[in-house]
Amino acid sequence: MESSPIQYEELEILLNDLFNLYGYDFTEYSKASMQRRVQRLFLVDKFPSFAEFRHRLQHDPQYFRRFVEEITVNVTEMLRDPSFYRTLRTSILPILATYPFIRIWHAGCSTGEEVYSVAILLKEAGLLHKSLLYGTDINPLVIEKARKGIFPISQMQKYSENYILSGGLKDFSSYYAANYHLAKFDSSLMEKMIFSTHNLVSDFSFNEFQLILCRNVLIYFERDLQSKVFKLFDYSLENFGYLALGSKESLRFSPIADRYRQVGKEKIWRKVHEAV
């Protein structure tokens, strides 16, 4: 049994290197998860020593790109937690419908399954034509995939079940064209999407939104970084806008908590006061 190939101290050295050389700051990511991902990459790419791993990362920008792709978690699915989407349908979209124009930000959208999910809900509510969905992620590779709207057909049965549980009444397969092992989603959904790289750690606010979704991203950040990102979201959210988090994430311990009210029992909060 190999002992830990990357020690905590080595991880810190590595993360400092990456910040100094490439401007990517992973130093406030949760260490346990980061160490696990970095160890995995180290083993998969068969480095003989930490020194060689470090040297490669310092001198090969292409390999750094691979590092970013591999250490960020890109697991996502369509309509995950159907009850969350049911609440979006029944409680949130009817209020967004009153706006002349709806701007939504999916922060850390990975390969985009969640953006397509919300687009389907907007279409069914008759709101897609006046909506714009921004999908951002730190990892350029997943953003390219998200733009294509092509997902494995093997997932469609699960997604179809999620869709029905979320209150969907149509035939889920009407939203995609099946081709061998792939499902390509309808281009009418994609017309209202804008995908771009964005680093929550270092990039600024780029618009004002009525709804921001950031689900299962903050769990990878340490508390201080979570607070910074909450402030970024707060700054990017219109008054009375909504912030949606993952099923195990909470606004409770954040510096903005006192100006937000939770909607029902889902992890959705509404901004009720502007910052003073």
Added chain:
Amino acid sequence: MKPFKLIVVGGSAGSLQVILNFLAAIPSGFPLPILIVLHRNGLFESSLHELFSSRTTVPVKEVEEKEMAAPGTVYICPADYHVLLEKDHTFSLDYSERVNYSRPSIDVTFRSAADSFGDGLISLLLSGGNADGVEGLEYIKAKGGVVVVQDPVTADVPFMPQQAVLKGNVDYIVPAVEIPAFILGLSGFPRP
């Protein structure tokens, strides 16, 4: 006596009754946090917390991210998340790929607990039908933690503890009925 800091328990098919018996034996004032990684395959998603609470006098709660592991508290891994342990003894949640077809995965938690707790860790692997947790036990052993495995002969589904025994690196092989008293004794707490 070494000051242990955490007990981590991994179980899959057939382990529920053993866990419930262990929980029933934990006296109030018990000094260590206990983290339970249980495969549940969609079963008891919501009722596990209630079930556990009904069998013990110590507090039972689902792990919350960034929460500090508190003494005398039983923590359950939330469905569909891996649980990791940080150096400062807080929990982190992780929604990355399944490991051994499992999320939560016992191996993921065992490895992470070993990295953060070293020889302050007591680990226990129970009945189950796959080998999740076996690698993690080896890792715990390499980091100086104590490895206890349910005697496969007494397991409803012996494969998981059997694999651990075959790999070696196990400190104690304990029959199901003796597990509660054995773990409490190992923790340095008076036997009930």
